[in-house]
Amino acid sequence: MRNIVVQKFGGTSVADTDKIKNVAKAVIREKSLGNNVVVVVSAMGHTTDVLVKLANEITSNPSGREMDMLLSTGEGVTIALLAMALQAQGCNAVSMNAMQVGIITENVHSKARILDIKTDKIYQHLDNGEVVVIAGFQGVTNDFEITTLGRGGSDTSAVALAGALNAKRCDIYTDVNGVYTTDPRIVPHATRLKEISYEEMMELANGGANVLHPRAVETATIHKTPVRVRSTFKLEDAGTLILGVDEMELHRPVTGVALDMSQLRIVVCDVPDNPGVAAALFDSLANENISIDMIIQSYARKDLNTNDIAFTIDKADLNSALKVLDKLKSTINYSNVFVDDKIAKLSAVGAGMVGRPGIAAKMFRTLANLGINIKMISTSEIKISCLVDKDNADEAVSALHSVFGLDSSEIAEVKGDLPNI
Amino acid sequence: MRNIVVQKFGGTSVADTDKIKNVAKAVIREKSLGNNVVVVVSAMGHTTDVLVKLANEITSNPSGREMDMLLSTGEGVTIALLAMALQAQGCNAVSMNAMQVGIITENVHSKARILDIKTDKIYQHLDNGEVVVIAGFQGVTNDFEITTLGRGGSDTSAVALAGALNAKRCDIYTDVNGVYTTDPRIVPHATRLKEISYEEMMELANGGANVLHPRAVETATIHKTPVRVRSTFKLEDAGTLILGVDEMELHRPVTGVALDMSQLRIVVCDVPDNPGVAAALFDSLANENISIDMIIQSYARKDLNTNDIAFTIDKADLNSALKVLDKLKSTINYSNVFVDDKIAKLSAVGAGMVGRPGIAAKMFRTLANLGINIKMISTSEIKISCLVDKDNADEAVSALHSVFGLDSSEIAEVKGDLPNI
Numbered sequence: 001m002r003n004i005v006v007q008k009f010g011g012t013s014v015a016d017t018d019k020i021k022n023v024a025k026a027v028i029r030e031k032s033l034g035n036n037v038v039v040v041v042s043a044m045g046h047t048t049d050v051l052v053k054l055a056n057e058i059t060s061n062p063s064g065r066e067m068d069m070l071l072s073t074g075e076g077v078t079i080a081l082l083a084m085a086l087q088a089q090g091c092n093a094v095s096m097n098a099m100q101v102g103i104i105t106e107n108v109h110s111k112a113r114i115l116d117i118k119t120d121k122i123y124q125h126l127d128n129g130e131v132v133v134i135a136g137f138q139g140v141t142n143d144f145e146i147t148t149l150g151r152g153g154s155d156t157s158a159v160a161l162a163g164a165l166n167a168k169r170c171d172i173y174t175d176v177n178g179v180y181t182t183d184p185r186i187v188p189h190a191t192r193l194k195e196i197s198y199e200e201m202m203e204l205a206n207g208g209a210n211v212l213h214p215r216a217v218e219t220a221t222i223h224k225t226p227v228r229v230r231s232t233f234k235l236e237d238a239g240t241l242i243l244g245v246d247e248m249e250l251h252r253p254v255t256g257v258a259l260d261m262s263q264l265r266i267v268v269c270d271v272p273d274n275p276g277v278a279a280a281l282f283d284s285l286a287n288e289n290i291s292i293d294m295i296i297q298s299y300a301r302k303d304l305n306t307n308d309i310a311f312t313i314d315k316a317d318l319n320s321a322l323k324v325l326d327k328l329k330s331t332i333n334y335s336n337v338f339v340d341d342k343i344a345k346l347s348a349v350g351a352g353m354v355g356r357p358g359i360a361a362k363m364f365r366t367l368a369n370l371g372i373n374i375k376m377i378s379t380s381e382i383k384i385s386c387l388v389d390k391d392n393a394d395e396a397v398s399a400l401h402s403v404f405g406l407d408s409s410e411i412a413e414v415k416g417d418l419p420n421i
Numbered sequence: 422m423r424n425i426v427v428q429k430f431g432g433t434s435v436a437d438t439d440k441i442k443n444v445a446k447a448v449i450r451e452k453s454l455g456n457n458v459v460v461v462v463s464a465m466g467h468t469t470d471v472l473v474k475l476a477n478e479i480t481s482n483p484s485g486r487e488m489d490m491l492l493s494t495g496e497g498v499t500i501a502l503l504a505m506a507l508q509a510q511g512c513n514a515v516s517m518n519a520m521q522v523g524i525i526t527e528n529v530h531s532k533a534r535i536l537d538i539k540t541d542k543i544y545q546h547l548d549n550g551e552v553v554v555i556a557g558f559q560g561v562t563n564d565f566e567i568t569t570l571g572r573g574g575s576d577t578s579a580v581a582l583a584g585a586l587n588a589k590r591c592d593i594y595t596d597v598n599g600v601y602t603t604d605p606r607i608v609p610h611a612t613r614l615k616e617i618s619y620e621e622m623m624e625l626a627n628g629g630a631n632v633l634h635p636r637a638v639e640t641a642t643i644h645k646t647p648v649r650v651r652s653t654f655k656l657e658d659a660g661t662l663i664l665g666v667d668e669m670e671l672h673r674p675v676t677g678v679a680l681d682m683s684q685l686r687i688v689v690c691d692v693p694d695n696p697g698v699a700a701a702l703f704d705s706l707a708n709e710n711i712s713i714d715m716i717i718q719s720y721a722r723k724d725l726n727t728n729d730i731a732f733t734i735d736k737a738d739l740n741s742a743l744k745v746l747d748k749l750k751s752t753i754n755y756s757n758v759f760v761d762d763k764i765a766k767l768s769a770v771g772a773g774m775v776g777r778p779g780i781a782a783k784m785f786r787t788l789a790n791l792g793i794n795i796k797m798i799s800t801s802e803i804k805i806s807c808l809v810d811k812d813n814a815d816e817a818v819s820a821l822h823s824v825f826g827l828d829s830s831e832i833a834e835v836k837g838d839l840p841n842i
Contacts, residue, residue, distance in 0.1 A: 017478035051498065057438035058502050059509035066508070069516050070501035073494040077472065080491035081479050087487070088480035095490050099520055100565050144521050 002126060004167040005030055008040040008136065008158030012175050013232040014078050015045030017085075024085035026173065026235055027131055031091065036126045038165060040136040040158040041082055043074025064109030068138075068148045072098070075135035075154075083133045093131040096121070098138040099146070103157065105139030111150030112139055114157070114219075117164035134161065152213020159216045163223030170220065170227045171239075172212060177231035178240035179204065179211050181406035182257040187398050189407050193255060194238075197245035200255045203349040203383040217242065245351045253359055254350040254404035259397050261390060263293060263312040265343050265375065266321060270306040270335035277332050278309060284324045290317045294345070294378045294387065306335075310376060312387065315341065343375065344393035347385040348400060360384045366403045372396055423547060425588040426451055429461040429557065429579030433596050434653040435499050436466030438506075445506035447594065447656055448552055452512065457547045459586060461557040461579040462503055464495025485530030489559075489569045493519070496556035496575075504554045514552040517542070519559040520567065524578065526560030532571030533560055535578070535640075538585035555582065573634020580637045584644030591641065591648045592660075593633060598652035599661035600625065600632050602827035603678040608819050610828050614676060615659075618666040621676045624770040624804040638663065666772045674780055675771040675825035680818050682811060684714060684733040686764050686796065687742060691727040691756035698753050699730060705745045711738045715766070715799045715808065727756075731797060733808065736762060764796065765814035768806040769821060781805045787824045793817055 007030060009023050023041075031037045051070050055062045062070075079095035086093035102118030125132045136154030139147045149156055155172060162170035178192040179201065196204070198221040205214040211229055220227045220242065230239025271277055278297060285292060293312045313321055318339070325337050353359045363384055367374055372395070376387035388396055401407060428451060430444050444462075452458045472491050476483045483491075500516035507514035523539030546553045557575030560568045570577055576593060583591035599613040600622065617625070619642040626635040632650055641648045641663065651660025692698055699718060706713060716732045734742055739760070746758050774780045784805055788795055793816070797808035809817055822828060 017475055020479065054438055054498070054502060055505060058441065058505045061509075062505045063508055066501045066504045066516055069504070069518075070498060073497035073501075076494035076497065077475070077491060080487045080494075081475060083487045083490070084476060084479045084483045087484055088482075095487055097490075097567075100567075146518075146521075 001168075002123070002165075003035050004038060004126070004162075004165050005035040006038045006040060006158050006162040006165065006167045006170040007173060008154060008171065009042070009173045009232060010154060010175075011042045011045050011048070013173055014041055014082065017081065019232075020044075020078070020081050021085050021089075023082060023173075023232065024089050024091070026232065027082075027086060028089060028091050029235065030171075031131060035168075037131045038122060038126070038161060038167070039082065039131060039133045040154060040161060041075060041078040041133065042136050042154040043071075044078050044081075047074040047077070065145065068109050068146050071148055072135070072138040072146050075137055079133045079135050083131075086131055086133070091131055092129055093133055094125050095133045095135075096125075097135045098157075099140045099144070101134055103134075103139045103160075105141060105147045105149070107141045107143065107145065108147065110148055112141075112147035114139060114149070114160045117160060119164055122161075122165060152215050155213045155216035156219055159219040159225060159227060162225045162227075163219065166223075167225060170225050172216075172227060172229045173232040174211065174229060175231065175233070176211060176229070177234050177237045178229055179242070179256070181255070182397055182401050183259060186259065186394050187257075187401045190401065191406060193240045195241050195243060195248050196255055197248055197351045198242060199245060199382050200349050200351050201242045203347065203380065204256050204258050212242070248351070252350060252405065253352040253356050254348045254406065255352070256349050257397055257400045257404065257406065258347040258349060259393055260345040260347070261393065262314055263343065263345055264315050264318060264339060264341040265310055265312050265387065266325075267308055267310040267338040267340070268325065268332075268334045269308050269338060270304070271309055272333055273305045273307055280332055281309065281328065282311075284328055285313075285321060288317075288320050288324055290314075290321055290324070294376050294385065296376050312343070312345070312376070340375075342390050343387050344390040344396075345385055345387050346393070346396055346400065347383050348404060349383045350404075351382050353384075354381055362403060363400060366399050367396060370395060370399055422589075423544070423586075424456050425459060425547070425583075425586050426456040427459045427461060427579050427583040427586065427588045427591040428594060429575060429591065430463070430594045430653060431575060431596075432463040432466050432469070434594055435462055435503065438502065440653075441465075441499070441502050442506050442510075444503060444594075444653065445510050445512070447653065448503075448507060449510060449512050450656065451592075452552060456589075458552045459543060459547070459582060459588070460503065460552060460554045461575060461582060462496060462499040462554065463557050463575040464492075465499050465502075468495040468498065486566065489530050489567050492569050493556070493559040493567050496558055500554045500556050504552075507552055507554070512552055513550055514554055515546050516554045516556075517546075518556045519578075520561045520565070522555055524555075524560045524581075526562060526568045526570070528562045528564065528566065529568065531569055533562075533568035535560060535570070535581045538581060540585055543582075543586065570636075573636050576634045576637035577640055580640040580646060580648060583646045583648075584640065587644075588646060591646050593637075593648060593650045594653040595632065595650060596652065596654070597632060597650070598655050598658045599650055600663070601677070603818055603822050604680060607680065607815050608678075608822045611822065612827060612829065614661050616662050616664060616669050617676055618669055618772045619663060620666060620803050621770050621772050622663045624768065624801065625677050625679050633663070669772070673771060673826065674773040674777050675769045675827065676773070677770050678818055678821045678825065678827065679768040679770060680814055681766040681768070682814065683735055684764065684766055685736050685739060685760060685762035686731060686733050686808065687746075688729055688731040688759040688761070689746065689753075689755045690729050690759060691725070692730050693754050694726045694728055701753055702730065702749060703732075705749055706734075706742060709738075709741050709745055711735075711742055711745070715797050715806065717797050733764070733766070733797070761796075763811050764808050765811040765817075766806055766808050767814070767817055767821065768804050769825060770804045771825075772803050774805075775802055783824060784821060787820050788817055791816060791820055 105112035526533035
């Protein structure tokens with residue numbers, strides 16, 4: 001065992017040279033605990049925005065290949081500066097871009113998935129006593145083309161590296177100090193979780209808790225890498241540890257309440273009740289790369305042999321979705337389309353709800369008591385989601401947080417306490 | 422024969438996105454003449470200065486390896502933007518960094534020399550009808566370490582690529598429209614040369630004519646690649662063609678007069694006339710990487726068995742040189758050191774002076790007639806250099822320009838005329 005810890009620092013953590021020097025301190029602190037350290041960094045602050053602006057000055061439609069070539073320079077700057085900062089503080093360090101490491105991805109631009117990570121050179125440097133500083137967000141194909149990983153890319157790089165290197169932990173340093181039971185901006189007494197399972201984190205992340213990208217959580221699950229989310233600016237805080245449900249100390253029925261305001265609901269009305277209609281509809285939407293979240297097919301008008309099909313999509317996909325529906329009008333013969341963008345999706349998430357009946361009922365009753373109408377419901381093993389009017393969202397989150405016993409704080413017990421893994 | 426032309430555009434030619442769009446026009450123009458085009462670009466405008474400033478904010482002494490990693494990102498931005506600009510103007514194009522091409526250098530940072538260039542991928546892209554846009558100034562070792570080539574690096578990249586690809590010409594686009602008989606800021610009627618030989622260009626470049634770096638000229642000589650120096654901003658000008666002396670149309674005894682104000686003279690006084698003293702002195706200076714230009718050992722004090730040894734070095738090397746001399750004081754027993762930084766070096770350069778006696782005499786007489794004292798003289802096959810007081814420099818250059826028949830203009834005959842190669 002090489003005792004490897006992977007640390008990831010995002011753009012705001014490396015926004016200027018003073019912040020990079022502070023990051024170097026956090027790296028040296030981790031190394032001084034006897035660990036071999038691999039650091040993954042993003043581009044500095046607004047670098048990516050500046051590069052995108054330059055590209056847009058050239059053309060409104062840059063090719064994915066050249067965009068990836070352009071954007072990959074951003075992390076090249078950060079890795080060099082952080083390696084310099086470490087060396088200046090007396091710590092041996094070496095920077096590597098994705099091509100040098102061999103972070104092999106699919107041959108797709110702007111949203112490639114990692115296929116393989118070569119570890120031999122990283123191990124060589126670690127065995128030389130060096131900290132290895134690696135460019136996040138970028139990869140390289142087997143044909144030596146530069147790719148980028150898309151949204152959440154640097155988080156994914158870090159977690160994938162931790163998995164490939166068999167690291168004992170991956171620390172995601174960010175501008176929040178952990179994962180909360182719900183958004184602290186809505187519920188001021190939201191409490192920070194000491195631990196959360198991969199599955200719960202995935203449901204929370206998909207539900208709009210923007211702490212860690214779902215792709216990164218998914219990647220962690222594969223190798224069962226413990227991931228800690230912690231603050232770059234409060235190194236004394238232990239943050240939240242994301243790990244397998246088996247290793248968790250505590251199982252509450254509900255771990256967190258998530259709120260997602262990024263979706264809208266489309267209702268396709270009076271669709272004839274023939275086989276294959278839903279397939280035709282959702283196939284066509286999938287072909288346009290439109291992700292569907294919740295789906296309900298009602299049987300309200302069985303006398304007329306028609307259904308209403310309602311589903312939710314990301315607000316950004318509205319125009320594409322309407323185009324698809326317009327094309328399908330003659331094929332599936334619906335009467336009209338109704339768009340509702342005043343919705344909010346509430347989710348109660350908890351690995352502990354498996355085998356504990358009554359959680360859903362408690363949720364519905366709480367909302368009913370507040371006079372809040374539920375527009376759609378969907379459930380998974382560890383999540384119950386309700387669509388409500390967005391004007392009721394804050395009140396609903398607050399009530400659910402309370403009903404599920406999340407108001408009591410357990411931050412005090414973890415502050416300053418670095419779990420022994 | 423693939424009819425390849427290599428075009429190189431420096432930092433001022435790609436300083437902003439509008440300029441990059443103009444560069445794309447110049448590339449498309451070359452391609453429309455039926456050529457396969459490979460483009461080499463530098464970092465945009467002041468990018469390198471900005472990156473150096475960031476590094477200096479981190480540490481006053483960044484490692485060469487990390488500095489090269491940092492600086493190499495600059496060209497990464499330019500190649501992507503230029504490829505986008507070409508695509509936007511309907512021209513197929515692809516960007517490649519040095520690692521992707523395989524521009525193999527020595528394992529030395531900040532001033533590596535190119536050892537080998539892989540051509541297979543470039544040929545593949547050219548055979549696909551694509552313009553290949555390559556990052557200048559950078560290379561990669563066989564161990565996959567990123568290197569940079571130092572001063573004049575992008576020029577050297579371009580000329581070396583032209584050689585490796587067996588290109589029919591390498592065009593260096595810059596902010597001047599050719600090579601002049603002398604500096605037009607000193608002699609307003611300096612004339613632009615239609616042609617100049619590699620050897621003459623080398624002597625002029627070393628003598629301070631900052632148009633093309635001597636390393637690039639040297640590289641061109643190896644493969645006998647014709648190099649054209651021309652203006653990015655006056656595409657109608659044919660510029661100056663640098664080629665083998667055998668292919669030149671015209672042989673004047675003197676092709677140009679160069680002025681170099683970047684040196685200073687050091688005189689080491691009363692050095693005992695023992696064997697090995699000069700060797701000890703210049704070995705020690707070489708060990709500190711100090712380049713010596715002119716050397717004179719006088720025998721003025723033969724009665725005392727001592728010499729004065731005078732030599733010229735770059736002003737930037739003064740402190741290092743004085744340290745070396747201080748250390749040698751006890752070994753070589755000189756009396757004192759005299760530094761003269763008020764000097765200028767004048768050089769008359771011409772391949773045609775080989776076998777034509779009297780050029781040196783004419784130069785000395787001209788200076789004598791003006792009452793200008795010559796402090797040192799050095800000569801090569803095709804160059805005569807005199808060190809004079811810097812206050813006399815402009816007057817001397819002007820007089821020599823006139824005496825050697827360079828005042829007559831031949832610009833008119835080449836304007837707009839693209840030589841047929």
